Amino acid sequence: MFAVIFGRPGCPFCVRAKELAEKLTEQRDDFNFRYIDIHAEGISQADLEKTVGKPVETVPQIFLDQAHIGGYTEFEAHAKANLGLFD
Numbered sequence: 001m002f003a004v005i006f007g008r009p010g011c012p013f014c015v016r017a018k019e020l021a022e023k024l025t026e027q028r029d030d031f032n033f034r035y036i037d038i039h040a041e042g043i044s045q046a047d048l049e050k051t052v053g054k055p056v057e058t059v060p061q062i063f064l065d066q067a068h069i070g071g072y073t074e075f076e077a078h079a080k081a082n083l084g085l086f087d
Helices: 012-027 045-052 072-082
Strands: 002-007 032-037 061-064 067-070
Touching: 002 012, 012 032, 012 072, 045 061, 061 072, 067 072
Parallel strands: 002 032
Antiparallel strands: 002 061, 061 067
16 A cells, blocks of 8 residues: 655644654555655645645645545544554
């Protein structure tokens, strides 16, 4: 499974999503991720909306195996339900 996390500097939920992805990478042999800083990469809100396929107001925006999963809350719930994540 490969996750792509679109985030920005100073975003606490982006930091938490990255930390969760790092934890999953350590715990699972079949999980990896890429964190994309939308400011450093010059990705606008309109660009992100095209990628997601709907209007977005917040980051992070997270994809698992190219399927949009949502933000941090949805990512955490998915990890607990499907990836064996325990707090």
